[in-house]
């Protein structure tokens with residue numbers, strides 16, 4: 001280490017603050033960050049799992065994966081090269097990763113990625129009808145392999161309609177479960193830094209958010225909010241991307257979450273409007289349909305992402321809030337109940 005960097009320590013608190021800007025299912029923020037001297041340790045906080053939307057905890061791990069991606073972006077932007085060891089503890093699968101940091105000058109691109117990470121938000125309004133050019137799409141698909149993930153673009157009208165029908169079927173099944181609906185209600189319209197605020201949810205003038213019989217877009221998953229859909233595109237056909245892995249264990253889900261984080265940050269830099277859509281994978285029957293019919297059983301689907309363009313000059317959706325850093329960051333020697341154990 002050169003004398004210029006001697007004695008420097010990574011700005012752990014700031015890195016975690018940026019990592020928590022990651023998207024998470026229903027904005028549950030199901031992560032805990034442990035500090036072990038100069039190293040960060042990422043744990044899944046299973047006490048925050050959505051037991052009805054996400055009974056097998058896939059979305060929870062994907063959310064932690066997005067945060068793991070974000071902490072790496074934050075480190076690179078602050079002049080640190082992150083080195084990640086995933087699933088380091090064979091006896092605790094909530095211990096998702098160890099991250100150590102080595103000094104390395106930040107590039108302008110790394111700083112721009114941090115800027116995008118801070119600006120990123122889920123925009124559920126209709127995108128414009130402008131197509132996403134093949135080159136742009138290829139750049140998004142290219143983010144999969146470095147994360148150990150394959151991303152498929154669902155572009156043909158037939159495949160797109162099929163996927164939207166699968167999504168609508170998942171929505172229909174989920175709504176039959178009263179506990180699922182109650183869970184959504186508990187996690188929406190909140191003002192306490194958790195869950196999805198009304199300002200991020202589309203205002204609907206009628207209905208209670210049921211999917212159309214022949215869907216032209218994803219089902220309205222959440223109750224009506226205060227966000228007005230300002231897009232007047234006659235025919236809106238955003239691209240749907242399926243983020244997939246070769247197996248379906250915790251490590252695969254973590255990597256899929258990292259790829260999701262990378263896609264969303266890259267899309268923000270490119271000016272895209274993106275929405276993660278997880279319902280088709282949350283329901284067993286529709287996940288199997290997606291895997292067998294659309295993917296010919298070549299891969300395990302982890303999440304779908306809708307990609308389009310925001311109309312020029314669109315007013316941004318307010319950023320959703322996050323839990324205070326002090327609630328999600330602590331020393332590994334005194335982990336909150338249910339997070340550990342930590343085996344160094």
Ligand SMILES: Cc1cc2nc3c(=O)[nH]c(=O)nc-3n(C[C@H](O)[C@H](O)[C@H](O)COP(=O)(O)O)c2cc1C
Nearest residue numbers: 023024025026027059062121122276277278279320
């Ligand atoms: C694993 C995962 C699943 C998600 N599923 C959906 C979904 O089905 N529909 C949706 O509108 N948003 C979905 N989201 C987006 C979250 O609701 C959003 O990230 C969260 O509310 C925080 O808001 P932000 O992305 O604007 O920061 C999902 C996000 C993640 C990480």
